[in-house]
Amino acid sequence: MKYLMILIALISCLSIQSEAQTQAEIDTKVENFLREHKNEWHDLNVPYVDGQTLHNIIVSHGYTSALEIGTSTGHSTIWLAWAMSKTGGKVVTLERNENRHKQALKNLEEAGLLKYVEAHLGNAHEMVKTLSGPFDFVFSDADKDWYKQYFIDVSPKLKPKGCYTTHNVIDGNAPQEYLDFVLADKKFETTIDRKSRSGIMISYKK
Numbered sequence: 001m002k003y004l005m006i007l008i009a010l011i012s013c014l015s016i017q018s019e020a021q022t023q024a025e026i027d028t029k030v031e032n033f034l035r036e037h038k039n040e041w042h043d044l045n046v047p048y049v050d051g052q053t054l055h056n057i058i059v060s061h062g063y064t065s066a067l068e069i070g071t072s073t074g075h076s077t078i079w080l081a082w083a084m085s086k087t088g089g090k091v092v093t094l095e096r097n098e099n100r101h102k103q104a105l106k107n108l109e110e111a112g113l114l115k116y117v118e119a120h121l122g123n124a125h126e127m128v129k130t131l132s133g134p135f136d137f138v139f140s141d142a143d144k145d146w147y148k149q150y151f152i153d154v155s156p157k158l159k160p161k162g163c164y165t166t167h168n169v170i171d172g173n174a175p176q177e178y179l180d181f182v183l184a185d186k187k188f189e190t191t192i193d194r195k196s197r198s199g200i201m202i203s204y205k206k
């Protein structure tokens with residue numbers, strides 16, 4: 001009996017260690033990928049620091065169900081998916097440009113993060129209506145003139161305490177009407193992150 005207990009303890013120790021190694025391996029692969037490609041993001045992709053901010057919000061809150069509107073070639077998706085590798089979650093991401101969608105899949109594969117992502121090709125205006133969610137994290141980064149409608153369609157699918165983020169809110173790209181609309185929504189606590197020139201609006205659902 002004593003030996004059996006020692007054996008069980010040993011096996012669980014080894015499996016904890018191998019899980020830790022797996023995450024360490026993921027981290028190394030993603031870090032290498034991000035370093036090698038740091039200056040190669042030319043498709044309206046988020047700045048590095050904004051990727052970090054999104055990643056940190058997800059990890060610090062333990063979010064597991066993310067929606068990204070606007071994949072492009074996947075820079076932000078890499079940061080979201082990396083966070084999901086740590087929380088045990090998944091990112092659904094939407095893109096209508098086929099070449100960018102395909103390039104994003106290649107990038108995610110190279111970074112070792114494809115298994116944390118469900119990437120859809122098509123018009124997000126329609127796709128967001130068909131997704132049931134619920135989500136605990138949203139990153140809105142597609143067509144700015146549709147930001148308000150995305151918020152109207154998606155925010156009811158956000159869980160309480162979930163986070164809705166919007167990109168390009170201090171560089172003049174997001175319509176002021178949209179910003180005012182979200183800032184006035186009493187169901188959300190909203191702040192603006194100004195670490196990059198783009199800016200991220202961060203809205204936590206109460």
Ligand SMILES: C[S@@+](CC[C@H](N)C(=O)[O-])C[C@H]1O[C@@H](n2cnc3c(N)ncnc32)[C@H](O)[C@@H]1O
Binds near residue numbers: 046069100124
């Ligand atoms: C600012 S880029 C996204 C950048 C990406 N989040 C990143 O950081 O790597 C916006 C993307 O949204 C896509 N887009 C614009 N309108 C869309 C729509 N209605 N449905 C799906 N994708 C759309 C564009 O093709 C473009 O690739």
